Amino acid sequence: MKSKTPEESKTIMTEIVLPNDTNTLNNLRGGTILHWMDIASAIAAGKHADAVVVTASVDNVSFENPIKLGDVVTITAKVTRVFNTSLEIRLEVWAENLPSHTRYRSNEAYYTFVALDSNGRPRKSPPVEPQSEEEMKFYESALRRRELRLVLAGRMKPNEAQELKSLFSEL
Numbered sequence: 001m002k003s004k005t006p007e008e009s010k011t012i013m014t015e016i017v018l019p020n021d022t023n024t025l026n027n028l029r030g031g032t033i034l035h036w037m038d039i040a041s042a043i044a045a046g047k048h049a050d051a052v053v054v055t056a057s058v059d060n061v062s063f064e065n066p067i068k069l070g071d072v073v074t075i076t077a078k079v080t081r082v083f084n085t086s087l088e089i090r091l092e093v094w095a096e097n098l099p100s101h102t103r104y105r106s107n108e109a110y111y112t113f114v115a116l117d118s119n120g121r122p123r124k125s126p127p128v129e130p131q132s133e134e135e136m137k138f139y140e141s142a143l144r145r146r147e148l149r150l151v152l153a154g155r156m157k158p159n160e161a162q163e164l165k166s167l168f169s170e171l
Contacts, residue, residue: 054113
């Protein structure tokens, strides 16, 4: 199975915030941005895996700035690491007010997907091959995020999380 770079599956999705996307404060609803992020990350994961993918987890979602009615939202999704059948996707969300040319960061998150075969069973995905220093940083830290997800989900005992242990032993 040939490895792929994060750029090969990179997905950029653009939306405009319309009145039906907002709450009573004229801010984009949190559920709407999470939905858009799920779509963008699913596309990136599917492109990387060359398969149908399903969302396995959503974590570390930060809401830094509200996105206003009429702003243009750009979501960038990239595969950071592949773990056998699961793929971690990092998302960055930026918004722009077109009349004022003001661009600001709104969200960041990590979504995990599982690639499926034609019978709906988990299947292996090609490894990711980081190219830049930044991609390598996200690749290396993905193992800690994965262990944390597994511990919080009760699928790994805390004493088995070697990467997390090493993080705390450095302190």
